[in-house]
Amino acid sequence: VTSFLEGVWSGVRRAKNKDFEISPETGVAQKKFVEISEQVTDLSRNGGANSNLKFFAKIVKLYENRRKMVVEHKKLDWGMAEMMAYAVLVTNGTQVRLSGQDSGRGTFAHRHAIITAEDNTKHVPLNHLSEEQAPFEVYNSFLSEYGVLGFEYGYAYAAPSTLTIWEAQFGDFANGAQIIIDQFVASSETKWHRMNGLVLMLPHGHEGQGPEHSSARIERFLTLCAGNNMQIINCTTPANIFHILLRQMAFPFRKPLVIFTPKSLLRHPLCVSQLDDFLEGTRFLEVIDDDFAEAKAVRKVLFCSGKVYYDLLERQQTKDVKDIAIVRLEQLYPFPEKQLYAIIKRYPNAGQWCWVQEEPENMGAWGFVLRTFTQTGNRLELVAREADSSPAVGLPQLHAVQQENLVHRAFDQ
Known part of the structure; x- marks a missing residue:
């Protein structure tokens, strides 16, 4: 060799x-x-x-x-x-x-x-x-x-x-x-x-x-x-x-x-x-912060990754929600600690931190994020589908109901 x-x-x-x-x-x-x-x-x-x-x-x-x-x-x-x-x-x-x-x-x-x-x-x-x-x-x-x-x-x-x-x-x-x-x-x-x-x-x-x-x-x-x-x-x-x-x-x-x-x-x-x-001066963004919510007024922060962001964004903008921020993790590993901690500091009045994912509780990034997020000293709550042996349901109508319920829980519970 x-x-x-x-x-x-x-x-x-x-x-x-x-x-x-x-x-x-x-x-x-x-x-x-x-x-x-x-x-x-x-x-x-x-x-x-x-x-x-x-x-x-x-x-x-x-x-x-x-x-x-x-x-x-x-x-x-x-x-x-x-x-x-x-x-x-x-x-x-x-x-x-x-x-x-x-x-x-x-x-x-x-x-x-x-x-x-x-x-x-x-x-x-x-x-x-x-x-x-x-x-x-x-x-x-x-x-x-x-x-x-x-x-x-x-x-x-x-x-x-x-x-x-x-x-x-x-x-x-x-x-x-x-x-x-x-x-x-x-x-x-x-x-x-x-x-x-x-x-x-x-x-x-x-x-x-x-x-x-x-x-x-x-x-x-x-x-x-x-x-x-x-x-x-x-x-x-x-x-x-x-x-x-x-x-x-x-x-x-x-x-x-x-x-x-x-x-x-x-x-x-x-x-x-x-x-x-x-263009020149730009790079890959490991974490993307919310540019719609008002930082000092934010009481809850929703962390997410991937497509579910756009479902959350639709609810946030349709209802003009300024006190809930949506933060996207674009890179899950290596975990972008510096970027994430810098964003957390922008929300000094936030009392609730949630991880939102489409996947069932026992799948997706939740387990990994939970282990890593505890290092920030903040308690992280989960909004996800119930644990399941299957990644998703087979009926589009049931999927739509689950997705709507997911978004509702993220904003209203």
């Missing part, structure tokens, strides 16, 4: 605790950002034999709308933010590799990284930005989580300078690769001193789709966390998915990155980020 940190791993160092205290800046100069956005949305940049490709009207409109997000509306949705992350990386010379059972289009049709012309030719716009760019590889894999995740783990080990991503069709299906996650992703650095920068994208969220299409099992990943062995992320903004992907390659070390990605938020009207959130 060759010595580690030589060859392709030369220049990569071990991580230190202070590396996770604050994320590095990953914003892009505005002129460059706009230029790249115009390149990645210009379907006439086919090149060579594909220069005369004609695309279906729906695809042309989709890419034109993405262009307008940057140059006109200055607000980006999730799909455009993710595409811009890949575009910035390959423009800067970093190869990107993405594979999964439906990764070209995206399970929920938000990505469209592979598009089909009228003559059935496949086209990848991210490979037509410039002659100097690095490759963008995207593959629709066969239906094996175990086999494909194992292969991508090996690829990431052999190519640490490539952003290697494995995406589950639904996060629930990651349990088909649990052996790879347990034996390699979570513990290879501890057991064998072998780093790995593989990214896992796991669609997660309770939306009435039943027990097999709701949960990527956040609790399982958090029980595997110790010694800063990997990063657990549950983003709620397009800007944060942009920055976390760039942060993964900006770090001078490699750690597995697990991202619980959204489903309904891909088209949620409030799930957008301002153009300024992507």
